[in-house]
Amino acid sequence: MTATFVGMPPFPEAARVALSDSQLRSNLAHATSTIRAKRVAVVSEVDAWEELRLAGAAIKDNTLLHLDEHLLRLEESLTANGATVHWARDAAEANAVVADVARSHGADEVVKVKSMATQEIGLNEALAEQGIAAWETDLAELIVQLGDDLPSHILVPAIHRNRSEIQQIFTRHMAEAGRPAPDDLTDEPARLAEAARLHLREKFLRAKVGVSGANFAVADTGTLVVVESEGNGRMCLTLPEVLVSVVGIEKVVPTWSDLDVFLQLLPRSSTGERMNPYTSTWSGVTKGDGPQEVHVVLLDNGRTRALADEVGRQALRCIRCSACLNVCPVYERTGGHAYGSVYPGPIGAILNPLLRGVGNDEQTDSLPYASSLCGACFEVCPVRIDIPSVLVDLRAKVVDAHRGGIPKPEALAMKAASLAFSSGRLTGAAERMAGMAGRVLARGRTGPGGRWLLSRLPGASSWTNARDLPVPPAESFRAWWRRTGGGRR
Amino acid sequence: MRVALMVTCINDALYPETGKAVVTLLRRLGVDVEFPAGQTCCGQPMVNTGYLDEAVPVVRTFVSAFEGYDAVVAPSGSCAGSARHQHSLVARRSGDAALVEAVGELSPRVHELSEFLVDVLGVEDVGAYFPHTVTYHPTCHSLRMLGVGDRPTRLLRNVRGLRLLELPNATECCGFGGTFAMKNADTSVAMGADKARHVRSTGAEVVVAGDNSCLTHIGGVLSRQRSGVRVMHLAEVLAATA
Numbered sequence: 001m002t003a004t005f006v007g008m009p010p011f012p013e014a015a016r017v018a019l020s021d022s023q024l025r026s027n028l029a030h031a032t033s034t035i036r037a038k039r040v041a042v043v044s045e046v047d048a049w050e051e052l053r054l055a056g057a058a059i060k061d062n063t064l065l066h067l068d069e070h071l072l073r074l075e076e077s078l079t080a081n082g083a084t085v086h087w088a089r090d091a092a093e094a095n096a097v098v099a100d101v102a103r104s105h106g107a108d109e110v111v112k113v114k115s116m117a118t119q120e121i122g123l124n125e126a127l128a129e130q131g132i133a134a135w136e137t138d139l140a141e142l143i144v145q146l147g148d149d150l151p152s153h154i155l156v157p158a159i160h161r162n163r164s165e166i167q168q169i170f171t172r173h174m175a176e177a178g179r180p181a182p183d184d185l186t187d188e189p190a191r192l193a194e195a196a197r198l199h200l201r202e203k204f205l206r207a208k209v210g211v212s213g214a215n216f217a218v219a220d221t222g223t224l225v226v227v228e229s230e231g232n233g234r235m236c237l238t239l240p241e242v243l244v245s246v247v248g249i250e251k252v253v254p255t256w257s258d259l260d261v262f263l264q265l266l267p268r269s270s271t272g273e274r275m276n277p278y279t280s281t282w283s284g285v286t287k288g289d290g291p292q293e294v295h296v297v298l299l300d301n302g303r304t305r306a307l308a309d310e311v312g313r314q315a316l317r318c319i320r321c322s323a324c325l326n327v328c329p330v331y332e333r334t335g336g337h338a339y340g341s342v343y344p345g346p347i348g349a350i351l352n353p354l355l356r357g358v359g360n361d362e363q364t365d366s367l368p369y370a371s372s373l374c375g376a377c378f379e380v381c382p383v384r385i386d387i388p389s390v391l392v393d394l395r396a397k398v399v400d401a402h403r404g405g406i407p408k409p410e411a412l413a414m415k416a417a418s419l420a421f422s423s424g425r426l427t428g429a430a431e432r433m434a435g436m437a438g439r440v441l442a443r444g445r446t447g448p449g450g451r452w453l454l455s456r457l458p459g460a461s462s463w464t465n466a467r468d469l470p471v472p473p474a475e476s477f478r479a480w481w482r483r484t485g486g487g488r489r
Numbered sequence: 490m491r492v493a494l495m496v497t498c499i500n501d502a503l504y505p506e507t508g509k510a511v512v513t514l515l516r517r518l519g520v521d522v523e524f525p526a527g528q529t530c531c532g533q534p535m536v537n538t539g540y541l542d543e544a545v546p547v548v549r550t551f552v553s554a555f556e557g558y559d560a561v562v563a564p565s566g567s568c569a570g571s572a573r574h575q576h577s578l579v580a581r582r583s584g585d586a587a588l589v590e591a592v593g594e595l596s597p598r599v600h601e602l603s604e605f606l607v608d609v610l611g612v613e614d615v616g617a618y619f620p621h622t623v624t625y626h627p628t629c630h631s632l633r634m635l636g637v638g639d640r641p642t643r644l645l646r647n648v649r650g651l652r653l654l655e656l657p658n659a660t661e662c663c664g665f666g667g668t669f670a671m672k673n674a675d676t677s678v679a680m681g682a683d684k685a686r687h688v689r690s691t692g693a694e695v696v697v698a699g700d701n702s703c704l705t706h707i708g709g710v711l712s713r714q715r716s717g718v719r720v721m722h723l724a725e726v727l728a729a730t731a
Binding site: 011012015016019329330333334368369370371372373374375376378379392394395396397398399400410411414415417418419420421422423424426427431434435453455460462463465466467468469470472473475476477478480481482486487 | 496498500501502503504505506508509512513523524525526527528529530532534535536537538539540541543544546547549550554575578629630632633634660661662664665666667668669670671672673674675676677678679680681682683705706708709710712713
């Protein structure tokens, strides 16, 4: 895969391009509305849903509070179970571990379970530089990889593609990566799935090294958990001789019984299913069964930075379900690529700035503003991440990071507004000026009720390009109240 | 009970008729509402754009204007939400313990109009007459930040002559979002266009909401489309009589 998010423009620019793609708009509207309806149906049948959400948030918060202890416990249990634990501060360290393991077995390819952590660190690209091919085996990740494309959704990375586009990708590109697509392939879902199955089977049977992430890591028992729908993950986790799992340090839960809560929350929130088809758990090495060499890479890559943020640390509760993407009106229209990261949508708008830090690059700084703050994400989040509040807090951090230099027009406008709104008298004066200016600029078009409308307003073209604006009235409310004694004179 | 009208800066400057409608409505229900002249803005434009320091003097002004009242009524879910849920954040930023305490005492007394009518006054039939077909857009902050639920539609269903038509995808954001409407204008307009499409599909003459900020956006799109659909604040519908 050569496609990369590196060098993506800030959100408003990237969104503008995406918004003009009508095929993308229609694919996304169809897919997100389908999955939204499925989620609502299976969530509403759980009476104790709110209690489950509270429990999920509490388990994660308590774990994060003593993260160091839980991680050491996890390392101890994993090691006792015969696994080798590696600690990676950043993407480069994690990628190097995986490459070393593959090379030590003379492997020039690995098969991959769908994993956000390995996407985040750019593992496939790093392995490719070492001459090691990383084959995605999740159907949607396969579509993205074959199409030399980028993922646009956490759960459904090819959500921006429809089935006829997928048929074209398979027909054109499968042969380059292995077994070609059948000549008579159609866009029927069953035929597409069959083509993928045949293409992947030879990779499953051949690969010596499997690479995965993990949805959860149980500290007590030294168990990793992968939750999936297709069974490809189970193939990668059981067939190869060697297994390397890259696990974000926030994935740890203290005990096996904590899974009770999350295995109820996750499938209903993500695929809209009561239960996911495949839940794989493994605790290190089991003699004579499955991979006989097991590595676990515990990845920081900005997570301790996020943990240090008092407001933002709740983002580390995230279980990557994608419910916030599916309900987000911004995501539904722009798609995932506009966020310039493997973590798009509302969670991406907070997670990327928290992992990377703000004030360093324009793209990251634009993400907390990629939201109308409607709050739909918070409403559906299974671990109650108050995304709107974190967005607002991150906006303040972005602004604070830029204080001290030459102020931008926006900063000057905010300072002026702050002054005008510091007293009722000054507000009244500002209103009189705005009213006069508005009536001078009015072009005489009137709207319903005879109100004058502005179709153009210098300095506000981003509003008036597509929206009319009412002209300020001759008299503000405040002036009316004073003149008439509150309408009594 | 001393009741203050928090008219909000947008209604003060752009929609005085909405403020007058609240006065008319509350007087009809026996409430002698006052207008503290020192009031300005809730500070939300600054807070939601990240300018917390700039919001501090605005929140101070808010507190000194309203702290003497038993109840504060705002014809806006968003501005009431800002007072209830964001002022504490700004006060903490100021480092002024007295402001933190004053905000903590005042915030719970701030009510959005439909909350005040239904919860404080206990009224669902305000004696209004409005012989038009109407569709109602529940604004995000009234719905999700304040949790006004079906209070606005309960009030509307009791208006004589009014026919309420259901808005498809009603709870989806209209795309206004404060400075989002300018900073991400293309996305905002794309959302607004979908909201306008749903409004027009109802065939209603008027789209009603509890926030004139959202209605400026929805109305701006509907007006540019020459749709002929009017936007109107909930207060103006509830104030209307035969």
